[in-house]
Amino acid sequence: MTESTARQTAGSAPGTVDRAPLRLMAVHAHPDDESSKGAATSARYAAEGVEVLVVSCTGGERGDVLNPSFGELPATAEGMAELRRAEMAAAAKALGVSHRWLGFVDSGLPEGDPLPPLPEGCFALVPLEEAAAPLVELVREFRPHVITTYDPSGGYPHPDHIMCHKVAFEAFHAAGDPERYQVEGGAPAWEPAKLYYNHDFSMNRIRTIHEAVVDAGLESPFSDWVESRAAREIPEREVTTRVEVAPYFPQRDAALIAHATQIDPEGFFFAIPRDLEADVWPFEEFELAESRVPTTLPEDDLFAGIRTEEGLV
Numbered sequence: 001m002t003e004s005t006a007r008q009t010a011g012s013a014p015g016t017v018d019r020a021p022l023r024l025m026a027v028h029a030h031p032d033d034e035s036s037k038g039a040a041t042s043a044r045y046a047a048e049g050v051e052v053l054v055v056s057c058t059g060g061e062r063g064d065v066l067n068p069s070f071g072e073l074p075a076t077a078e079g080m081a082e083l084r085r086a087e088m089a090a091a092a093k094a095l096g097v098s099h100r101w102l103g104f105v106d107s108g109l110p111e112g113d114p115l116p117p118l119p120e121g122c123f124a125l126v127p128l129e130e131a132a133a134p135l136v137e138l139v140r141e142f143r144p145h146v147i148t149t150y151d152p153s154g155g156y157p158h159p160d161h162i163m164c165h166k167v168a169f170e171a172f173h174a175a176g177d178p179e180r181y182q183v184e185g186g187a188p189a190w191e192p193a194k195l196y197y198n199h200d201f202s203m204n205r206i207r208t209i210h211e212a213v214v215d216a217g218l219e220s221p222f223s224d225w226v227e228s229r230a231a232r233e234i235p236e237r238e239v240t241t242r243v244e245v246a247p248y249f250p251q252r253d254a255a256l257i258a259h260a261t262q263i264d265p266e267g268f269f270f271a272i273p274r275d276l277e278a279d280v281w282p283f284e285e286f287e288l289a290e291s292r293v294p295t296t297l298p299e300d301d302l303f304a305g306i307r308t309e310e311g312l313v
């Protein structure tokens with residue numbers, strides 16, 4: 001990219017000229033969330049030349065081993081943590097993205113009635129200013145035009161997913177204000193242009209795929225889900241943006257498989273024939289939560305309103 005193609009973008013530090021490429025930051029709670037939410041979108045943009053950075057708020061220390069076919073596990077917590085880090089590195093490679101840890105400790109999913117208290121020192125108990133500080137710093141360093149994360153409910157009620165929303169929301173609003181989160185020698189303020197929420201598990205998607213699977217005479221893995229979600233009447237969030245990603249399902253699947261302790265290759269995520277999925281639901285969905293650039297809804301591109309007419313990506 002030469003000086004003559006330098007440009008001013010909407011997502012920029014005040015008074016500076018930014019240069020392509022575009023940058024996308026996907027903020028997630030645990031290692032493996034990046035591979036089940038918005039993964040094919042990350043792979044597509046990375047393949048198109050966008051710089052994509054996945055951020056994991058926690059190390060996933062309290063995640064259970066969810067793959068019954070996984071072999072012998074490391075005996076120590078440190079060995080397990082090392083294994084999760086290696087899995088995450090392999091997933092990032094499969095998606096073609098960069099990755100950073102924020103370094104917080106997994107809160108675990110509390111179970112029981114009444115719910116037990118959260119463990120001391122875990123991510124969800126860290127005061128917001130302290131929890132958001134490293135992400136604000138990373139936003140100023142990486143300078144994303146677009147940030148994706150979860151909606152205020154967390155997408156599902158895991159305390160780390162709700163906390164992940166809070167810190168990403170805070171960073172989106174604070175990173176551009178040089179008066180906030182000041183760090184000696186830190187990167188200059190940066191204002192991202194758009195904030196999105198991931199919506200890969202909408203009732204619309206689940207029901208559409210479920211019905212297509214049943215119509216094809218196959219057994220649907222979503223039967224219970226469709227019934228229990230209907231019974232709970234969870235309000236649907238608004239979808240503003242559908243990104244076409246079917247050609248990147250193989251990268252998404254490779255990233256899921258890379259989390260070998262978490263994802264069963266014979267399980268839920270792989271129960272839908274991929275040609276059927278590509279046929280009836282070839283996209284990933286997002287909700288535009290905040291925008292500092294004008295855009296027209298619905299969109300099919302997270303960078304709508306940010307790309308210049310010359311198309312720098």
Ligand SMILES: [Zn+2]
Nearest residue numbers: 029030033158
């Ligand atoms: Zn998670």
